[in-house]
Amino acid sequence: MSKANRAILALALGAAAGLGLATSAGAQQKEVLIGMQCDRTGATQITGVVLCPAMHDYYDLINAGGGVEGYTIKADEIDNEYKVPQAVEAYQRQKQEGAVLMTLYGTPMTVALNQRLEEDKIATTSPGFGIAAAADGTRYPYLFPIAATYWSQGAAAVQFVKDKLGGNLKGKKIAYVFYDNPAGKEPMPIIEELQKREGFELRTFAVPPPGVEVGAQVLDIAQRYRPDFVIAHLFGRSPAAAIKAFKSNGYPLSKVVGLVWASSEADIDAAGGFGVAEGYHAMQFAGAGDDYPVRQQIKAMYKKAGKEPLDLMDKNTVYYNRGLLQAAIHVEGIRNALKANGGKAPTGTEIKNGFEQIRDFTLGGLVPPLEITPTDHEGGGWVQVFQVKGGKFVKETDWFRAYRDVVEHALKTAE
Amino acid sequence: MFHRESGVFKTSYAADMALYPLPIAKWAVAAFAGLFIVIVPLTLGEYYVSILDLILIAIVGALGLNILVGYTGQISIGHGAFMSVGAYTAANLVTRLDAPFWITIPAGGLMAALIGAIVGIPSLRIKGIYLAIATLAAQLIIEWTINHVPAISGGVQASIQVPRPSFFGVQLKSQTQLYMFLMAFAVLAIIGTSNLVRSRIGRAFIAVRDQDIAAEIIGISTFRYKLLAFAISSFYAGVTGVLYTYYLGIANYEQFQITVSIDYLAMIIIGGLGSILGSIFGAAFVTLLPIVTRWFLESFGGLIFSAADLANIIPNLRLILFGGLIIFFLVVEPEGLNRLWRNIRNYFRVWPFSY
Numbered sequence A: 001m002s003k004a005n006r007a008i009l010a011l012a013l014g015a016a017a018g019l020g021l022a023t024s025a026g027a028q029q030k031e032v033l034i035g036m037q038c039d040r041t042g043a044t045q046i047t048g049v050v051l052c053p054a055m056h057d058y059y060d061l062i063n064a065g066g067g068v069e070g071y072t073i074k075a076d077e078i079d080n081e082y083k084v085p086q087a088v089e090a091y092q093r094q095k096q097e098g099a100v101l102m103t104l105y106g107t108p109m110t111v112a113l114n115q116r117l118e119e120d121k122i123a124t125t126s127p128g129f130g131i132a133a134a135a136d137g138t139r140y141p142y143l144f145p146i147a148a149t150y151w152s153q154g155a156a157a158v159q160f161v162k163d164k165l166g167g168n169l170k171g172k173k174i175a176y177v178f179y180d181n182p183a184g185k186e187p188m189p190i191i192e193e194l195q196k197r198e199g200f201e202l203r204t205f206a207v208p209p210p211g212v213e214v215g216a217q218v219l220d221i222a223q224r225y226r227p228d229f230v231i232a233h234l235f236g237r238s239p240a241a242a243i244k245a246f247k248s249n250g251y252p253l254s255k256v257v258g259l260v261w262a263s264s265e266a267d268i269d270a271a272g273g274f275g276v277a278e279g280y281h282a283m284q285f286a287g288a289g290d291d292y293p294v295r296q297q298i299k300a301m302y303k304k305a306g307k308e309p310l311d312l313m314d315k316n317t318v319y320y321n322r323g324l325l326q327a328a329i330h331v332e333g334i335r336n337a338l339k340a341n342g343g344k345a346p347t348g349t350e351i352k353n354g355f356e357q358i359r360d361f362t363l364g365g366l367v368p369p370l371e372i373t374p375t376d377h378e379g380g381g382w383v384q385v386f387q388v389k390g391g392k393f394v395k396e397t398d399w400f401r402a403y404r405d406v407v408e409h410a411l412k413t414a415e
Numbered sequence B: 001m002f003h004r005e006s007g008v009f010k011t012s013y014a015a016d017m018a019l020y021p022l023p024i025a026k027w028a029v030a031a032f033a034g035l036f037i038v039i040v041p042l043t044l045g046e047y048y049v050s051i052l053d054l055i056l057i058a059i060v061g062a063l064g065l066n067i068l069v070g071y072t073g074q075i076s077i078g079h080g081a082f083m084s085v086g087a088y089t090a091a092n093l094v095t096r097l098d099a100p101f102w103i104t105i106p107a108g109g110l111m112a113a114l115i116g117a118i119v120g121i122p123s124l125r126i127k128g129i130y131l132a133i134a135t136l137a138a139q140l141i142i143e144w145t146i147n148h149v150p151a152i153s154g155g156v157q158a159s160i161q162v163p164r165p166s167f168f169g170v171q172l173k174s175q176t177q178l179y180m181f182l183m184a185f186a187v188l189a190i191i192g193t194s195n196l197v198r199s200r201i202g203r204a205f206i207a208v209r210d211q212d213i214a215a216e217i218i219g220i221s222t223f224r225y226k227l228l229a230f231a232i233s234s235f236y237a238g239v240t241g242v243l244y245t246y247y248l249g250i251a252n253y254e255q256f257q258i259t260v261s262i263d264y265l266a267m268i269i270i271g272g273l274g275s276i277l278g279s280i281f282g283a284a285f286v287t288l289l290p291i292v293t294r295w296f297l298e299s300f301g302g303l304i305f306s307a308a309d310l311a312n313i314i315p316n317l318r319l320i321l322f323g324g325l326i327i328f329f330l331v332v333e334p335e336g337l338n339r340l341w342r343n344i345r346n347y348f349r350v351w352p353f354s355y
Helices: A003-024 A045-064 A084-096 A107-120 A150-164 A188-198 A215-225 A238-248 A265-270 A293-304 A317-341 A348-355 A404-413 B013-017 B023-043 B046-071 B079-097 B101-119 B128-148 B175-197 B200-210 B212-217 B222-248 B258-271 B276-303 B307-332 B337-349
Strands: A031-038 A072-079 A101-103 A123-125 A173-179 A201-207 A229-233 A256-258 A281-284 A384-389 A392-395 B159-161 B250-252
Touching (some): A045 A317, A045 B307, A072 A317, A072 B307, A084 A107, A084 B046, A101 A317, A107 B159, A107 B222, A123 A348, A150 A188, A150 A229, A150 A256, A150 A404, A173 A188, A173 A215, A188 A201, A188 A404, A229 A238, A238 A256, A238 A265, A293 A317, B023 B046, B046 B079, B046 B175, B046 B200, B046 B222, B079 B128, B101 B128, B101 B222, B175 B200, B175 B222, B200 B212, B200 B222, B212 B222, B222 B250, B258 B307, B258 B337, B276 B307, B276 B337, B307 B337
Parallel strands (some): A031 A072, A101 A123, A173 A201, A173 A229, A229 A256, A256 A281
Antiparallel strands (some): A281 A384, A384 A392, B159 B250
């Protein structure tokens, strides 16, 4: 084949692909399209590969049960590779296809698209990441963190430490070890504010990206600083590296609490298994483990279809359950929107209003007692702490939240 | 672009150096300009215009990197960081002084040029892979600085929201309006580069690239021209950063990390080092390839895989295809898409009477 022929062949293939797209773009009646952005291949794929299948499972479960108020849910997933240009393209494409509700993935992508969301009036969730200030619904009307922001997590972590140390933090030493990026630094103002109020001693330890080298920081904490408790806010591979390092330096893991992205089975496994991490406290914004009716329903759905449920469902309950939480909140938002508008195809604004009516929806304990309002898109900032005990996560506290006045003050004064 | 002459009939240097070797070249460029400036934004849907917007931004950045890497032969892995310098300069000017875009864009570019010239200093002593590491250091230092200096980054989040640019009181909001805005700068960048490389400076760059000692002997100050190349290239990068900031409405340092620098290097290597058309091809190729492979897989993947598998397969296969196609194109034509295009043109030059 000559070069020109090859070029023509390439063009023909491209044209064929375009044609295929055109034929597949026809939409059906009575359908709500959800635009999903996932990260199954990028920097945080460890989360994406579990979270996104879980969301699909939940939508399938809802559709198998007749949909929402007569509408079926269609979820269009695009992998953004944790890159901003891809996220912009994915957003525009899903918008063109008529998505009225979206879920973004990744903090840089969320901040990059935030302004568009408002202009296009598309209700969007960003659970557990993005900007903490987005909890303020008056300033970010279309963005819904729906889970505890880093500010709420930081406040809850201090409360948890206080309870563990006997209800008084005066004179106690707390180490805050964090991934050195904006998300890692975000809880810091809250913790510093609480330091003044509670009178504990605080020292911060930054872990530079990519976060796999935590040895020096952990050594510093375990051997030199010797705090009474450690709050770890790490992402990606660094929670596992940190757990391993604490263990090898002989610092008791029962004095370490990890915020929500340092809290999954994947982190424990990568650290060397549950035996190594015995005692470690893990903060969650969705329930961990298998004891929730919705998980049994999904397993039953698979069984009915003669298939095995995904093996990651039991292997990584933390991220799987977070996917369920996110999908369930979407469905509730759509349900409220459809109830309010009498069953017409919902708009983004109607779904936004639907989200803002969500309360008393716990999905059998998997979802915290959220109360999303037009001003509070975080839903209260609830978390739960689980402890690694005897080879699994054991629930240690019920849903709780703490120091709301400090968090609310931070929200009001955020630039 | 599309013109073809049947032989070389030039009789003067002026004719040889002309920007348009034949009248038809002028018409072809005019037709292209008409197509992309008038017809495309009026006819294409918002989604397609948004893809073109991303390409236009990438073109400016790729041209800048090509001036440095392709024309002057200095490797840089710090292009993304120079973009962030421009982006944060503009974002601070907008939020603090309410500066309009015709101030912020040159200001962002100039600030990036200044930083770029400083970062370029090691190029006076080292070359090749050593220089690459020095610029990599610059990338990390700039990232760290932005991340840790609140006066630049605007706080813990390291992101500054910027209102969209206004043009005579009209805020450019829709994708089509932004397309026209970005197009203006992309055209300026293309014209600027094509004139730059035909000037004394451009030829000095090429001389430095081909053999810097020889260049010095014939009277070219490598000190001046290497730093100038870094400054000009960084100016383009800075402008790219500002355009990106205006396009997204926010400056965020995570948008300019090392992967971005590598993406831009990929663009100019795939497109063709030392060519303007190559930069455009490369920018379009790297932006479009993930999108096109995804369309392709969505359209035909369903024939082989189930829907649940497909959700997991598409993103992974897309990366494999992306890498595979880059290798394929570089094996077919190591000098990039620009050379491939010239080969096709040469084939048709005397077609159908090839022999």
